[in-house]
Amino acid sequence: MSSSSENLSSVGASYSGMSNYGKSETITSTIVVDSGKTYDGKGITIIASGMGDGSQAENQEPIFKLKEGATLKNVIIASPGCDGVHVYGNNTVDNVTWEDVGEDALTVKGSSSADAGTINISNCTASAATDKLFQCNAPCKVYFSNIKANDIGKFVRQNGGTSYKCEWYINNCTIDKVKDSIARTDSKSTKCYYKNLTVTNCTTWWKFPSSSQVSTY
Incomplete structure (x- = not known):
């Protein structure tokens, strides 16, 4: 998905507080959002460098790691998508755009014995996922x-x-x-x-x- 305002609004996103729209930030390591905290990108585009090539290769780094109860909103994730967003339970993800999904857009982490609770994912757009969006x-x-999802392998997949x-x-x-x-x-x-x-x-x-x-x- 391009970063035009038309596309941003196509899933019902609000422009209120989007002061970083049109700006970008290059990161070289995962952004960690602590338990109960909110990362509001205010429309910023995040570009990963040295964290993976956005292919289906394993062991790429996530762009974001949301600890239990954390929230992510108003972010555009540019190519390479690396391993997207990792969530650890009871998380909210709102108004996130994956312009070119990497290994996955978002993964609910844990194990078969660890209940991750409830995850709310809304007002998001994702394109070009070779395999799955949500794991x-x-x-x-x-x-x-x-x-809105376009050109994907699967929308959601259980391990x-x-x-x-x-x-x-x-x-x-x-x-x-x-x-x-x-x-x-x-x-x-x-x-x-x-x-x-x-x-x-x-x-x-x-x-x-x-x-x-x-x-x-």
């Missing part, structure tokens, strides 16, 4: 609202071969050019709920062990 590596509940439970709520999202699926899991306990979902150029929407795991709400 869940721990049990969690994720609310996706007002998101392959895992059986823990995730709950995904997909609301008012527009998704185009999907190579694999909207949502995919190997777990028989994970559930996906959706409404107001517009999907184009996608052969298979859901890859779940059972169709009963997906429903409208």
